[in-house]
Amino acid sequence: MIYSAIIVDDEPHARRYLSELIAKDPEIKLAGEFRNGKEALNYLSSNKVDIVFLDIEMPNVNGLEVANGLTEGANQNAVIIFTTAYNQYAITAFEAQALDYLLKPFDELRFTKALNRAKTQVDLQGQDLLHHKIADLYDNFKKSKSPQIHEFVIKEKGLEFSINTSKIIAIEASGVYAILITKQKGHLYRIALNDLESNLPSSFLRIHRSSIVNLDHLSKFKYLNNSTFEFSMDNEKVYVSGRSYQSRIKSVLSEKGL
Template sequence: MSLLKCIAVDDEPLALKLVQTFIDQTPFLELTASCDNAVEAMELIREKQPDVVFLDINMPNLTGMELARLLQEQPGTLPKIIFTTAYNHYAIEGYKVNAVDYLLKPFSYEEFLRAANKVLLQTTEASNQSQSITADDEFIFLKVEYQWVRISLKDILYIESLKDYVKVHLDDSQKTVLSLISLKALEEKLPSAKFMRIHRSFIVCLDKINAISKNSVFIGKTEITVGEQYKEAFKTIVDKWLK
């Protein structure tokens, strides 16, 4: 089993040292970096590409919650986040940025290990899912109101972000599905060979694109702009198509 790469972030030296110690004594975790502020953490996350970040919330200049929101807007795979905080009123906000867990200070190693195991389980499940979703007739389940709805991948045209929800636009004339999940979290569930994020608010099914202009794609009559930070990656795909 490969180790999960970790970054620890906390502006309290003793709290940071505790997280470092807990990571070191956990067999499936590896500490790759640590720091005492969220601004430096953002650079470390880009550089180290960790699997999980143990992130304090209350820090000066940029809070851990603000960093988590900024990461949601970045292209690429989002690290799993476990918040560490002395305050117990961040649960809802943590849910909105798809935090795996949040540890209330002071926390024990048992509580730490329980949160780390959640990351391990999610990472294993995501790996298994990405290996299994290859055929056109595969599917995902999304929570819609009070039930889980099965959606065939071959029916998805594009996916639109609506704050805390996503709207999945389907091949079936004007049919959409609304689910409480972030675009980033859904992006990680989809096979990258078939789906691509081309804008902070849109993921498209590459097979359903029927026209391309300089800065946009067209799926049926819908025009979707390619965001600036996604242009280079999308151009690589287009160049392959046009060879």
């Protein structure tokens, strides 16, 4: 039997390596190579394949989105072999199944093992369980891509405790740390504000390269006529915004009716 396969990977050397390995198996016909998920989905919308070698981390349409798009239609029984340099996507969930997961860099022996398992799976019927796993993985991926932080676990002087984000009045940058300001005190947490900003609840607003305020603790604010705002918080601390944040601040304040 001849099995058709495609490669989807944004790295040229990865595509080249896979195509060289596939070429060694006379039972596999390489139907195409694609640089991103969008190209692959366009092809798969009108072409049926047996095996998809699929990278996960790709710009725009990632591999998990491609896999999720194959749970219906002509390619719903296609066997997907994930290829990725990242190990956080539940490798063990697929190890017992024909749907496989190749962690880069992988060698020819590991590739051959995965390919043989894929061939066996193509010959079998009933892929519903496997694609339910893909759908579940995709849902988990969407939830984890930008996880919203609701509490911080703090370790101070041998003690460990948590601070709910609702108790945080503001967050200030201090080197490689963020200072979580509550009514009682400030707590050091090792994270950069740039990494933290997008994962905070919507009540938090970045107003300066070194400060984020929680609008739920805002007492009053005023425009200072020089493209900056003054924010007075309910702990009586005052923060002045940076000029480059003017547009964003105006937009958020307007959205919240402030």
